[in-house]
Amino acid sequence: MFGAIEAGGTKFVCAVFDDEMKILDTVTIPTEDPEITMSSTVEFFDKYEIRSIGVGTFGPVEINPDSPRYGEILNTPKIKWRNVNIYKALKAHFDVPIKIDTDVNAAALGEYKDGHGLGKRSVFYMTIGTGVGAGFAIEGKTLYGLTHPEMGHVFIRPIAEDDFEGHCPSHCDCLEGMVAGPAIEARYGIKGHLLGEDHVVWDYVADYIGQALVMFNLTLSPEVMLLGGGVSQQEHLFPKIRAAFKKHMNGYMDHEVLNGDLEDYIMYPKNGQKAGLIGSMYLALQALETK
Amino acid sequence: MFGAIEAGGTKFVCAVFDDEMKILDTVTIPTEDPEITMSSTVEFFDKYEIRSIGVGTFGPVEINPDSPRYGEILNTPKIKWRNVNIYKALKAHFDVPIKIDTDVNAAALGEYKDGHGLGKRSVFYMTIGTGVGAGFAIEGKTLYGLTHPEMGHVFIRPIAEDDFEGHCPSHCDCLEGMVAGPAIEARYGIKGHLLGEDHVVWDYVADYIGQALVMFNLTLSPEVMLLGGGVSQQEHLFPKIRAAFKKHMNGYMDHEVLNGDLEDYIMYPKNGQKAGLIGSMYLALQALETK
Numbered sequence: 183m184f185g186a187i188e189a190g191g192t193k194f195v196c197a198v199f200d201d202e203m204k205i206l207d208t209v210t211i212p213t214e215d216p217e218i219t220m221s222s223t224v225e226f227f228d229k230y231e232i233r234s235i236g237v238g239t240f241g242p243v244e245i246n247p248d249s250p251r252y253g254e255i256l257n258t259p260k261i262k263w264r265n266v267n268i269y270k271a272l273k274a275h276f277d278v279p280i281k282i283d284t285d286v287n288a289a290a291l292g293e294y295k296d297g298h299g300l301g302k303r304s305v306f307y308m309t310i311g312t313g314v315g316a317g318f319a320i321e322g323k324t325l326y327g328l329t330h331p332e333m334g335h336v337f338i339r340p341i342a343e344d345d346f347e348g349h350c351p352s353h354c355d356c357l358e359g360m361v362a363g364p365a366i367e368a369r370y371g372i373k374g375h376l377l378g379e380d381h382v383v384w385d386y387v388a389d390y391i392g393q394a395l396v397m398f399n400l401t402l403s404p405e406v407m408l409l410g411g412g413v414s415q416q417e418h419l420f421p422k423i424r425a426a427f428k429k430h431m432n433g434y435m436d437h438e439v440l441n442g443d444l445e446d447y448i449m450y451p452k453n454g455q456k457a458g459l460i461g462s463m464y465l466a467l468q469a470l471e472t473k
Numbered sequence: 474m475f476g477a478i479e480a481g482g483t484k485f486v487c488a489v490f491d492d493e494m495k496i497l498d499t500v501t502i503p504t505e506d507p508e509i510t511m512s513s514t515v516e517f518f519d520k521y522e523i524r525s526i527g528v529g530t531f532g533p534v535e536i537n538p539d540s541p542r543y544g545e546i547l548n549t550p551k552i553k554w555r556n557v558n559i560y561k562a563l564k565a566h567f568d569v570p571i572k573i574d575t576d577v578n579a580a581a582l583g584e585y586k587d588g589h590g591l592g593k594r595s596v597f598y599m600t601i602g603t604g605v606g607a608g609f610a611i612e613g614k615t616l617y618g619l620t621h622p623e624m625g626h627v628f629i630r631p632i633a634e635d636d637f638e639g640h641c642p643s644h645c646d647c648l649e650g651m652v653a654g655p656a657i658e659a660r661y662g663i664k665g666h667l668l669g670e671d672h673v674v675w676d677y678v679a680d681y682i683g684q685a686l687v688m689f690n691l692t693l694s695p696e697v698m699l700l701g702g703g704v705s706q707q708e709h710l711f712p713k714i715r716a717a718f719k720k721h722m723n724g725y726m727d728h729e730v731l732n733g734d735l736e737d738y739i740m741y742p743k744n745g746q747k748a749g750l751i752g753s754m755y756l757a758l759q760a761l762e763t764k
Contacts, residue, residue: 242727256727257727303618304618320616320618325611325693325694326694327594327595327611327693327694327695327696328690328694328695328696328728328730328731329694329726329728330694331691331692331693331694332691332694332725332726333691333692335691335725336688336691336692337628337629337630337684337687337688337721338628339628339630352723352724352725353721353723353725393628396628397627397628397688397692398692399619400622400623400624400626400627401607401622401624401627401688401689401692401693402616402618402622402692402693403616403617403618403619403620403621403622403623404618404619405618405619430628430644432643432644433643434623434626434643434644435620435623436533436547436548437619437620439619440619
């Protein structure tokens, strides 16, 4: 059996699964004090003979396996979690291979292995929810370098009529500062899903997401672009995002997929909100390969 | 012996080299009618027993080896070269493994193997000259997906005082439309290198390049970012570009390299204008591996 953890900012979803990828047991643990959350996590897996563990976690986190800080949560606004090392906390109890990646890289991997990326060479996955972040999987490997990508903070061009100053403490009106859930809420004082589908904010949000997707497309040229997270559950956004992508690309890339209607290119993940957990399961398998 | 071609928009630089990477012969052929240029190229290599050929070419070009159009120049403004297949043209004369990539991916690979990327996991290389394009090499492989990256066309935010409308036929004031050589020339009617180093245009250009580098950093997280091409030969630009990068990143990424002075992070390529040819030499070696 193997273990997988989707370590989110509000909850840890843990699963035990067999070599046919069948989930045998699962538990959801609130993300509170690191000691409490980690000890509940350990307790859950302790009931099983686990051969490896995969973790897709919130960040920023050190995901370079060659770093002595591998698995350490870095300068997160969640003060209690700062400098908590998830890898070491697990390794202290389970002497098995453990692989740590970001939640969004895990989701990209999950869709690559068993979702809309099946049969494709690369998958871009972006979550638009409390924050905005993206991951990228290519030929079964996820992307990292000096650090892991932080694509949520790219700069978009605000629409002239949109006078919202943005909500990102570092960059004001970067992508996350304009389209994350809290940014939408900060505009009107109510949550986005309570605004009607015909509210003008969705035109703005779709335009900014479309701009960002064009830039990620020009940079990574992924074979599919998936949008998950709370904001992406607003299904009516997808046609607007595809239209904004077309508008901003302005026909520059001449490729049959990009010349088409984009319905099979810019999509909600096949595994929906489970993409991250499924990806973490594949991380557990990869942990064994790279042991 | 092996062959390498840096196929540029104005000239083809061809080299024959041995298994110690020593160049034994080289020739420069003007890029004119494809038949003439390709037959001169073939003639040059015909004098040698070539085991493989690597090509770093101007684009757009199909670089997916699984495509039946592998090696074909796509919708380039150079009308005569449109739909010319460099791979097939070479393969018809030399029955050896041939690998085709973009000039900028080749340059990134060249620096990864034998330049400022030596010992690093990934290299970002951008040329700023007649056009703007970038390549990326990670763990010895270059990046491609649906197409090859077209990073020159990302959107930057024009500075309020800068009233230049941009020079890109598709996106007006995208990065290439604002900082490529012809864009600088279009502003004042004279070539950039004839403008003084204290001309305000360099502040604009450096700011836009800095913005773009922040976005590429947030997306790819490369271990080094190299800037080649004609505009990048303006050495005085580098301190301004590093300052613009810092300003726009605004401390968001907390990493020792990014917290430093960036002098060893944002740089002119070690191999200068030879980066593309050296990368094409390594493509020739890779062609043999993947035969």
